Amino acid sequence: MNRLILCALAVAGLCLPALAADPTPEQKALIEKPMTMNNTGNEKKQVIFNHSAHAKTDCAFCHHKDVDGNIYVGCAAKGCHDNFDKKDKSEHSYYQMAHNKKVEKSCMGCHQKAAADNPELKEKFKGCNPCHPKK
Incomplete structure (x- = not known):
């Protein structure tokens, strides 16, 4: 029995580094529900980012490592996109x-590419209101 436990612990120890980049429970909760992006103090039109609508996109496409080497941090994390x-x-x-429409990793750049690849999305991504809904 002790051997079985030791083997299980050894296997778990070898697997932990591979699991380190997985989202935390808090991050998984964010993936399942929309989040409000408003770190600028601007109270006009806040972006409601729906993670579930972007579920087919690899998280690492948008979330790159921050200055401390962590991933899946908020866009405005210190040292990342923290200039408002x-x-x-x-x-x-x-x-x-x-x-930035010239960069595919920006929201608008990605939406432009998606609309070019799928013309049905062109109208959906038109203007500011799809991302910045009127209050």
């Missing part, structure tokens, strides 16, 4: 992270 000045054009710009 709309005029900022750097990789740390929260605005550019979502609105």
Whole structure:
């Protein structure tokens, strides 16, 4: 019996590094429900990001490692997209992270590519209201 337990612990120990990048329970809960993206203090139109609508997209496509080597952190995590000045054009710009049409990993860039690949989505992604619903 002790051998069985030791073998199970050894196998579990070998598997842990492979599981380290899996989302935490809190992150899994976010995947199952929409989240409000409003780290700028702007109370006008908040983005409601629905993780379940993006379930076919690999999380690592959008969520890259942060400065501490963690993944699946929020977009505005320290050292990531934590500059909220709309005029900022750097990789740390929260605005550019979502609105840069020239980068496929931005929200708008990805939506443009998806609409080009599937013309039925073109109308769905038109304008600001699909992401920024009116209150």
